[in-house]
Amino acid sequence: MDHLEEIRARMGIEELVGSYVQLKKAGRNLKGLCPFHNEKTPSFMVSPEKGIAYCFGCHQGGDIFKFVELIENVSFNEAVKILAQKTNVTLPQRMPELNNKRLRSIEINQWSVQFFQEQLEENHAKKEYFLKRGLAEETIKKFKLGFAPDSFDQLKNYLLQKGFEPRELIDAAVVSQRSIADKNSYDRFRDRLIFPIFDHQDNPVGFSGRIMGDGEPKYLNSPETPAYNKSLVLYGLNWGKESVKEKDRAIFVEGYMDVIAAHQAGNENTIATCGTALTPQQLKLIKRYTQNIAFAFDQDSAGREATFRGIELAQMADVNIQIIRIPEGKDPDECIQKNPGAWKNALENPISVMDFYFDYTFSRFDKQTMEGKRQIMDFLLPLIKLYKREVEQGVYLNRLALELKTDVRLLWNDLRNTKIKTYPGIKTERETKPDERIFSREEFLLGFIFTYPETYKTVAENLIDNVPFDTNTERFYNLLKKVYTLGSPINMERVLSELTEEERENVSIYSLLIDEKYPDFPKELAGKEVGKLIRQINRKNIDVIKRDYQVKLNASKDKQDAKLLLNRLMEISKLEQRI
Numbered sequence: 001m002d003h004l005e006e007i008r009a010r011m012g013i014e015e016l017v018g019s020y021v022q023l024k025k026a027g028r029n030l031k032g033l034c035p036f037h038n039e040k041t042p043s044f045m046v047s048p049e050k051g052i053a054y055c056f057g058c059h060q061g062g063d064i065f066k067f068v069e070l071i072e073n074v075s076f077n078e079a080v081k082i083l084a085q086k087t088n089v090t091l092p093q094r095m096p097e098l099n100n101k102r103l104r105s106i107e108i109n110q111w112s113v114q115f116f117q118e119q120l121e122e123n124h125a126k127k128e129y130f131l132k133r134g135l136a137e138e139t140i141k142k143f144k145l146g147f148a149p150d151s152f153d154q155l156k157n158y159l160l161q162k163g164f165e166p167r168e169l170i171d172a173a174v175v176s177q178r179s180i181a182d183k184n185s186y187d188r189f190r191d192r193l194i195f196p197i198f199d200h201q202d203n204p205v206g207f208s209g210r211i212m213g214d215g216e217p218k219y220l221n222s223p224e225t226p227a228y229n230k231s232l233v234l235y236g237l238n239w240g241k242e243s244v245k246e247k248d249r250a251i252f253v254e255g256y257m258d259v260i261a262a263h264q265a266g267n268e269n270t271i272a273t274c275g276t277a278l279t280p281q282q283l284k285l286i287k288r289y290t291q292n293i294a295f296a297f298d299q300d301s302a303g304r305e306a307t308f309r310g311i312e313l314a315q316m317a318d319v320n321i322q323i324i325r326i327p328e329g330k331d332p333d334e335c336i337q338k339n340p341g342a343w344k345n346a347l348e349n350p351i352s353v354m355d356f357y358f359d360y361t362f363s364r365f366d367k368q369t370m371e372g373k374r375q376i377m378d379f380l381l382p383l384i385k386l387y388k389r390e391v392e393q394g395v396y397l398n399r400l401a402l403e404l405k406t407d408v409r410l411l412w413n414d415l416r417n418t419k420i421k422t423y424p425g426i427k428t429e430r431e432t433k434p435d436e437r438i439f440s441r442e443e444f445l446l447g448f449i450f451t452y453p454e455t456y457k458t459v460a461e462n463l464i465d466n467v468p469f470d471t472n473t474e475r476f477y478n479l480l481k482k483v484y485t486l487g488s489p490i491n492m493e494r495v496l497s498e499l500t501e502e503e504r505e506n507v508s509i510y511s512l513l514i515d516e517k518y519p520d521f522p523k524e525l526a527g528k529e530v531g532k533l534i535r536q537i538n539r540k541n542i543d544v545i546k547r548d549y550q551v552k553l554n555a556s557k558d559k560q561d562a563k564l565l566l567n568r569l570m571e572i573s574k575l576e577q578r579i
Contacts, residue, residue: 116146
């Protein structure tokens with residue numbers, strides 16, 4: 001497929017991965033923290049020469065297409081489309097493989113966005129709502145805000161005229177039906193102001209409709225669809241990701257209007273979850289752009305609960321956390337409208353997580369009473385114990401002792417008897433480093449052969465392969481043996497031509513394994529290391545086969561079979577003498 005090769009030619013693996021991960025030079029390769037799991041020691045290798053990125057911690061990776069599939073959580077077809085856009089490669093007009101449900105849903109949403117925008121422009125009374133909320137015309141256009149008319153089929157008919165099938169409209173959730181058996185369908189959003197929801201790639205994936213006047217629900221949100229996974233989307237990130245990177249901070253708010261008002265006020269690094277609580281996947285997404293986040297949730301009990309949960313999840317994700325206290329109004333939108341200067345000051349003076357916990361605790365419990373003191377300690381001590389260093393614990397214990405007017409030594413005693421507990425709403429366990437994969441000696445030997453093909457002569461002359469061999473690598477060794485008989489040194493192009501795409505990727509991983517486990521390895525020592533691996537493999541294989549034949553010999557009751565087994569054991573012993 002010419003368009004795939006053209007994309008590969010225009011986009012190097014190091015350029016692509018470097019836009020997601022901070023990479024540092026590691027010999028002829030690059031290295032960084034893995035974007036697929038939490039780690040503190042880099043194990044993610046990028047090889048410009050081989051065109052592959054691979055993590056030796058979680059074993060995820062591949063070429064540019066596989067990397068985009070994994071990092072964006074999309075299919076191969078969508079990865080092709082994303083990379084085509086990045087490289088300005090024109091895809092063939094007729095590509096049936098790209099016509100999957102997700103892409104069709106996005107296309108339906110694109111037309112729906114246009115429809116809702118047109119309806120808003122035609123209905124000035126509805127548009128007035130946004131204008132009265134302080135939004136400028138350019139802001140309304142930027143966020144593509146719209147209006148859904150009070151009709152059961154106006155959008156549906158509009159989309160049918162564009163060539164979409166009724167079933168596709170239901171799959172995209174812009175049209176609903178009462179049950180699967182009901183053939184009748186109707187527009188999901190009616191007489192509502194529309195907030196289109198975009199993913200970070202700027203694809204419209206869903207909608208939120210705000211009711212006009214009384215009624216429930218106040219906001220009607222798209223359900224999950226082939227295009228829309230709520231736990232993976234952050235509202236406003238498509239417009240704000242460059243600002244997040246530039247300012248090295250992401251501000252989390254609760255509502256769509258909070259995001260829009262903040263962007264209009266110049267704080268384009270503001271984002272929101274999409275009608276759900278913050279998720280680990282959303283934090284994983286934002287970590288591509290910054291390690292620093294700040295929560296500016298509403299000033300009610302629900303907002304405090306969201307902050308507690310957000311802090312817990314953010315601590316699990318190993319990001320730096322700050323809290324922004326909203327100085328006026330119930331939420332950021334109201335604060336910006338009433339007092340933009342106070343909002344700006346709040347952004348410039350965030351508080352720490354423990355400051356937030358102290359403020360909350362002392363506003364809730366009475367420190368003047370013994371019961372209040374007990375409640376304060378029950379709340380704060382488990383949180384203080386989360387800090388691993390005694391210096392940090394000491395700072396907060398001294399502060400608590402001053403507030404409670406007690407001896408800090410008593411608090412140290414209480415802290416020792418305190419159990420660490422997590423916020424009760426959290427069910428997700430802390431992400432840990434995956435179990436390290438143990439590569440076999442055969443795989444290491446393949447790595448040396450693929451890195452230094454000239455070493456195969458030593459392998460051909462010394463590796464005993466007429467005994468049971470490692471099943472994962474036997475195919476590679478048989479092929480190498482076949483190609484070697486056609487001429488020496490071994491022709492790697494011929495070897496690769498006879499492998500599948502997946503097998504060729506394994507070749508790159510085995511070769512990358514040598515760069516990872518043998519950093520700065522001198523080429524002249526490769527032969528010596530290969531010889532050592534051959535002896536270890538031979539010894540292991542012969543030990544296994546000897547034990548197998550010995551068991552069979554001991555169990556044999558037939559004299560002829562026993563004689564054959566004994567002869568075989570003698571042959572194995574002769575092979576053993578060669579090691």
